[in-house]
Amino acid sequence: MRAGPSQDEIRRQNLGALLRYVHMHGATSRAELTTTLGLNRSTIGALTTDLAAAGLVSEGTPKETGRAGRPSLVVRPESARVHAYAYSIEVDRLRAARIGLGGGVLDRRELARPRGITAAEAAPLLARAAREMQQSTPTDAICVGAGVAVCGLVRRDDGLVRLGPTMGWVDEPIGAAIGAELGLDVPVVVGNVADVAAFAEHTRGAATGCDNLIYLYGDVGVGAGIITGGRRLTGHGGYGGEVGHMVVRRDGTRCECGSRGCWETEIGEHGLLRAAGRSDTQGRDAVLAVIDAADRGDAQAQTAVRTAGDWLGFGVANLVNIFNPELVIFGGAMRDLYLAAAAQVRSRLNASALPACVEHVRLRTPALGDDAALIGAAELAFERLLADPLDVS
Amino acid sequence: MRAGPSQDEIRRQNLGALLRYVHMHGATSRAELTTTLGLNRSTIGALTTDLAAAGLVSEGTPKETGRAGRPSLVVRPESARVHAYAYSIEVDRLRAARIGLGGGVLDRRELARPRGITAAEAAPLLARAAREMQQSTPTDAICVGAGVAVCGLVRRDDGLVRLGPTMGWVDEPIGAAIGAELGLDVPVVVGNVADVAAFAEHTRGAATGCDNLIYLYGDVGVGAGIITGGRRLTGHGGYGGEVGHMVVRRDGTRCECGSRGCWETEIGEHGLLRAAGRSDTQGRDAVLAVIDAADRGDAQAQTAVRTAGDWLGFGVANLVNIFNPELVIFGGAMRDLYLAAAAQVRSRLNASALPACVEHVRLRTPALGDDAALIGAAELAFERLLADPLDVS
Numbered sequence: 001m002r003a004g005p006s007q008d009e010i011r012r013q014n015l016g017a018l019l020r021y022v023h024m025h026g027a028t029s030r031a032e033l034t035t036t037l038g039l040n041r042s043t044i045g046a047l048t049t050d051l052a053a054a055g056l057v058s059e060g061t062p063k064e065t066g067r068a069g070r071p072s073l074v075v076r077p078e079s080a081r082v083h084a085y086a087y088s089i090e091v092d093r094l095r096a097a098r099i100g101l102g103g104g105v106l107d108r109r110e111l112a113r114p115r116g117i118t119a120a121e122a123a124p125l126l127a128r129a130a131r132e133m134q135q136s137t138p139t140d141a142i143c144v145g146a147g148v149a150v151c152g153l154v155r156r157d158d159g160l161v162r163l164g165p166t167m168g169w170v171d172e173p174i175g176a177a178i179g180a181e182l183g184l185d186v187p188v189v190v191g192n193v194a195d196v197a198a199f200a201e202h203t204r205g206a207a208t209g210c211d212n213l214i215y216l217y218g219d220v221g222v223g224a225g226i227i228t229g230g231r232r233l234t235g236h237g238g239y240g241g242e243v244g245h246m247v248v249r250r251d252g253t254r255c256e257c258g259s260r261g262c263w264e265t266e267i268g269e270h271g272l273l274r275a276a277g278r279s280d281t282q283g284r285d286a287v288l289a290v291i292d293a294a295d296r297g298d299a300q301a302q303t304a305v306r307t308a309g310d311w312l313g314f315g316v317a318n319l320v321n322i323f324n325p326e327l328v329i330f331g332g333a334m335r336d337l338y339l340a341a342a343a344q345v346r347s348r349l350n351a352s353a354l355p356a357c358v359e360h361v362r363l364r365t366p367a368l369g370d371d372a373a374l375i376g377a378a379e380l381a382f383e384r385l386l387a388d389p390l391d392v393s
Numbered sequence: 394m395r396a397g398p399s400q401d402e403i404r405r406q407n408l409g410a411l412l413r414y415v416h417m418h419g420a421t422s423r424a425e426l427t428t429t430l431g432l433n434r435s436t437i438g439a440l441t442t443d444l445a446a447a448g449l450v451s452e453g454t455p456k457e458t459g460r461a462g463r464p465s466l467v468v469r470p471e472s473a474r475v476h477a478y479a480y481s482i483e484v485d486r487l488r489a490a491r492i493g494l495g496g497g498v499l500d501r502r503e504l505a506r507p508r509g510i511t512a513a514e515a516a517p518l519l520a521r522a523a524r525e526m527q528q529s530t531p532t533d534a535i536c537v538g539a540g541v542a543v544c545g546l547v548r549r550d551d552g553l554v555r556l557g558p559t560m561g562w563v564d565e566p567i568g569a570a571i572g573a574e575l576g577l578d579v580p581v582v583v584g585n586v587a588d589v590a591a592f593a594e595h596t597r598g599a600a601t602g603c604d605n606l607i608y609l610y611g612d613v614g615v616g617a618g619i620i621t622g623g624r625r626l627t628g629h630g631g632y633g634g635e636v637g638h639m640v641v642r643r644d645g646t647r648c649e650c651g652s653r654g655c656w657e658t659e660i661g662e663h664g665l666l667r668a669a670g671r672s673d674t675q676g677r678d679a680v681l682a683v684i685d686a687a688d689r690g691d692a693q694a695q696t697a698v699r700t701a702g703d704w705l706g707f708g709v710a711n712l713v714n715i716f717n718p719e720l721v722i723f724g725g726a727m728r729d730l731y732l733a734a735a736a737q738v739r740s741r742l743n744a745s746a747l748p749a750c751v752e753h754v755r756l757r758t759p760a761l762g763d764d765a766a767l768i769g770a771a772e773l774a775f776e777r778l779l780a781d782p783l784d785v786s
Contacts, residue, residue, distance in 0.1 A: 004406040013397040228624075229626070233621050235750070239749045247745060250642070
């Protein structure tokens with residue numbers, strides 16, 4: 001129930017649409033922008049002029065096209081100048097990157113993260129990484145904000161991490177902590193890692209043009225970034241997508257959330273290592289070691305991988321019945337598990353899900369790999385710019 | 394990535410917004426429309442004139458307000474004149490209604506439905522009900538279409554009922570069959586009963602203003618109509634919301650879908666009657682008889698109701714973790730079960746769901762009762778009118 005927009009709103013919408021297009025597709029000719037956005041040439045010209053004056057795009061002649069006639073001018077995002085900081089706080093590492101408008105990673109840092117580090121301890125490390133990267137940034141650069149991906153329940157309204165069970169976090173204001181340490185006077189937006197990775201794959205990865213998808217991310221815990229009808233599922237408070245806590249075995253193993261038999265107790269790191277008889281190890285390398293042992297014929301590792309793969313397919317079948325997605329992407333350690341047990345996953349999925357729901361679903365690994373978390377975190381920061389380009393820059 | 398709309402699109406959007414407002418809220422003063430829609434008085438005047446000329450609204454003076462000064466004119470939907478036919482095809486009955494713009498039920502018919510009736514057999518009965526109701530319709534009436542609610546998987550693109558396990562339907566073109574029998578040259582839109590009931594409760598029932606909700610509908614089967622971020626979840630093919638086929642017990646009872654241990658085998662009609670030792674009975678009355686027996690102290694019925702209530706809470710907890718809804722509504726036989734076992738439902742939900750996801754969730758029964766299916770089916774038919782009022786009327 002929304003009335004039509006005012007002239008001002010239309011201009012803002014058009015500026016945002018143009019900037020979003022070059023952010024997603026890179027250098028684009030005025031002719032293509034005219035066609036794609038359904039606006040006339042003079043409107044495209046005026047919008048481009050405004051965006052260029054704000055330092056967000058530049059115009060130039062394209063590379064030699066081989067065609068006759070005067071080539072259409074090309075509009076490019078100012079990728080080296082307009083940027084966001086992106087962070088990913090993971091179970092075993094902290095990552096920071098500087099990401100340009102257009103989605104390219106301009107610079108990056110990675111730190112090992114002792115399990116158990118608090119938000120207050122992590123924030124200065126992350127801010128220092130940003131300051132290091134800032135030294136090689138052009139002096140006229142525009143930083144539009146920072147985005148943070150975390151493994152946990154993030155309150156939508158203020159980015160408070162309500163619960164990060166695998167990190168031992170309860171009510172950690174990581175966004176505010178990083179903001180204070182950064183001292184850049186830009187907003188710091190926090191999101192769940194699966195949500196932002198889904199966002200990144202949807203914007204410029206394996207799920208472009210796909211309106212109904214589930215991005216499953218796992219390490220110790222398992223969560224999903226879900227897009228339905230082209231829009232991110234957040235839920236009432238921002239906690240939607242906690243599929244790892246879907247109970248699949250009432251009599252199952254105790255979960256860190258306090259419940260029992262949660263899906264992540266069967267497919268997460270702990271479950272796989274326990275089944276492989278390697279509970280004394282931990283981390284992604286330990287998971288990969290089990291998969292490697294299974295490849296080399298270790299019977300216990302093989303059983304562990306197959307069983308976890310079967311449970312992976314079991315839970316995916318439930319989600320396919322509930323969401324009828326077009327695409328399921330397996331990220332983090334779920335990627336490793338899926339690749340090691342694709343036959344079990346597909347077989348359980350086909351046996352368990354409704355034929356109508358499963359008939360068109362594709363199973364995929366991320367196109368952006370582990371960078372999805374960083375690129376998605378940056379997308380969170382770019383959203384404000386794309387919604388109202390001239391207000392932010 | 395959408396450019397701003399053209400003048401024509403804005404006019405259409407404004408006409409739709411005004412008509413939608415009076416459709417949802419009934420008679421509304423021009424002053425309130427001006428404020429609510431954020432448009433100026435002359436625009437509201439022009440839009441109203443256009444809609445009145447098309448016979449969709451009328452203008453008049455309001456009832457005595459007691460205030461001094463000239464009262465603002467009131468815009469009313471032409472409820473008796475502009476209408477849709479609505480059908481609900483249920484396990485045990487067929488219902489038909491004529492529903493006016495504004496959502497009021499103007500007339501209705503109900504027929505018992507022998508279990509096992511086909512779409513081809515049902516269509517003439519439903520069309521006949523419409524013809525009967527048509528006899529008391531004003532001669533200048535405008536029928537904008539028909540909507541049909543069915544218990545089954547409905548393909549979004551063309552309304553084909555891919556599977557209605559509780560009705561024994563496979564690939565039944567019920568929309569086309571009703572359209573041919575009606576002979577009114579209006580579109581017939583088909584939707585899943587839980588989806589349309591959720592739509593109705595969201596538009597004018599227990600969930601108005603609530604952007605994240607799950608409407609759980611059950612009889613023999615169980616499905617959900619899900620609204621996230623204010624929009625209906627349909628999924629890629631239209632089959633989203635098949636929560637009844639979320640497997641909750643790998644070793645559970647065989648389900649009509651071919652899988653095992655689906656949620657509906659524990660909370661649906663068959664599971665409850667089986668647990669109560671009454672598998673020789675069927676239908677809503679049989680379910681109510683079990684609940685009544687439990688009320689009167691029958692131990693086996695009490696155990697059956699409590700166990701089913703516990704499983705109801707179990708599945709709702711999974712959905713609450715996945716969707717983080719603000720509201721869960723229990724419709725059909727799920728309403729009866731929820732009311733009989735609310736303590737078990739809430740207790741299992743609280744024990745099983747993540748505190749952050751469950752903290753704001755409200756559990757409710759439908760405000761529109763069993764009419765939600767009919768009203769929601771009519772909303773499907775009204776959608777086309779509201780999207781482009783002058784094109785349809």
